[in-house]
Amino acid sequence: MSLNIHYPVPRNARLSQRFRANPQWYQPAFPGHEGVDWAISIGTPICAAADGEVFFINRNPNPKVSPYGIYVRVRHQHGQYETIYAHLSQVTVRENQTVQAGQVIALSGNTGRSTGPHLHFTIKKQGATARKETDYQKDVVDPHPYLDAAATGTPQPTPPAQTTLDVQVTAADGLNLRAAPVIGAVVTTLPCGTVVGSLEAADVTRRKLGQPNQWLWVRTSGGQVGHVAAWHVNVPGAPASTDAPAGEAYRVQVNSPDIPLKLRLGPGTGQPILEDLPHTTILECLESSAATLEKVGKYGDWLHVRTQDGLTGHVAAWYLCLSLDSLTETLDPSVSFGIGAREPEELRPADVDDLERIKGIGPKIAALLTAVGICTFKQIAALTPEQLKTVLAEGGLGGMHIDTWPEQAREMGGAAGD
Ligand SMILES: [Zn+2]
Structure with a gap:
């Protein structure tokens, strides 16, 4: 277990249904209740249980369509964990948004298949079902040990007085020193070349250097303590870890x-x-x-x-x-x-629209859009003006009046979202 949980509801909320309770309602899908319920009044702020990214929101409250009603799924530690918050009245975050532990993401409700105002909370651990760490399907695990650890306030370990091994930041754009070993709160940014001291054993440190998904606990020369991505550090003086020469990367x-x-x-x-x-x-x-x-x-x-x-x-x-x-x-x-996602001979006629029919798009812009794979009215209709602006700005075509393009594209027959 290595997910530190922040309570998603106020700490005095009443637990109304424990994990595994009432098997008669949940079998055969699950051995019992597949999460934990707290009875709380509608509109109670719901917090993210850990740093992560919102990767799915269902806004349909209809129990026939969504037994969970309005709900949010948040992914933690690159998908190694997931938390689900269900029966909400309102969601206050967007899909793909990065959230921090304790950040309000929704208000509680009574939507979906629910017999009274409450929050349903589920934790999933990637691979747990396959590894038989849980007798539940779909990687659902017992949330109580996580909640108990949060309740007893597992203290942060005290950093040792001495560092073991010096390591150097190899990321060209600098590297974030983070409060926890996840992509979460940033303590400070360390410029490329910065040397920091590892607070982990030297042999452990050496094994982690350059490894994806590994984090190293370090202290800066200024005394700040935090975690850095081990795949962006190396022993001082080692050659840069990327195989593309600096400045040549596409x-x-x-x-x-x-x-x-x-x-x-x-x-x-x-x-x-x-x-x-x-x-x-x-x-x-x-x-x-x-x-x-x-x-x-x-x-x-x-x-x-x-x-x-x-x-x-x-x-x-x-x-x-x-x-x-x-x-x-x-x-x-x-x-x-x-250049471009597909070679021209692979493009079927239906894959390419005459983008120049959109007012404001000339041959140069049409060529650039096609070159980055935006070839149809439907694709333009699916973009927001901000996204289009970003695409054009990156091609050196900033400051264009493009706000009506998605709308024009829809009128040209490129209905988005079907
Ligand atoms: Zn429940």
């Missing part, structure tokens, strides 16, 4: 309008998921520019990338296209075959 863009692209620990669909990357997310390639050009858009290839939050992993190259700023550097007929 930037690529996620081209997956329908579902988010998965950032995975390794190359392959069987690899653990680290994060969901929404359509148009910009990523830095950690492979050589030649390898990047070779792989982008190619079915079956995987690319080693870094997110703007500094998380590294692998993504399916066929859901990527080159980012516009890469494009401006390489807009040359001899390399244009490598």
Whole structure:
């Protein structure tokens, strides 16, 4: 167990149904109640139980459609844990929003299949069912040990007086020193090259260096204590860990309008998921520019990338296209075959609309949009003006009046969201 829980409800809330209670209502789906219920009045603020990302919100209160009514799912520690908050009256966060432990994410309610105002809370631990750590399906685990630990206030360990091994930040853009070993609250940002002392045993520290998903407990020369991503530190003087020479790294863009692209620990669909990357997310390639050009858009290839939050992993190259700023550097007929998510011969006529029919889009903008995989009215209709502005600004075309483009695209027959 390694998820520290912040109570999602006020600490004096009355527990109305424990985990595993009333098997007669839940079998055969579950051995009993698949979470914990607190009886609280409608409108009580509900807090995120740990740092994480909101990855799903259901806003339909109809019990026939959603037994959980209005509910929120939050992912923690790159998907190793998940918490669910159900029967809400209102949600106060957005999908994909990063939240911190204790942050209000919703107000409690009585929606869905519910017999009175209450909060239902479930914890899932990735792989727990397969590993037989739980007798519940769908990785549902008993939340009581987590809640008990929160209630007794598990203290933060006291850092030792001496550090063991010096390590150096290798991330070009600097590295966040975080309050906990998760992508959560930031204590300070350490510039590239900063040397900090490890508070963990030297051999443990050495094993973690450069490893994805590992965190190192450190102290700065100024005495600040926190956790850094071990995959962005190395022993002082070691060569940088990325395989793309500094300054040569290409930037690529996620081209997956329908579902988010998965950032995975390794190359392959069987690899653990680290994060969901929404359509148009910009990523830095950690492979050589030649390898990047070779792989982008190619079915079956995987690319080693870094997110703007500094998380590294692998993504399916066929859901990527080159980012516009890469494009401006390489807009040359001899390399244009490598640009764009799909090669022209793969495009069926239905996949391409005449974007120049939208007022304000000329041949240059149409070419840039097509090059990053935005080829249809439907795709433009699905973007917000802010997203479009970001795409264009990255191509050096800032300050355009684009607010009506999505609306025009819808009128051209590109109904979004079907
Ligand atoms: Zn319940």
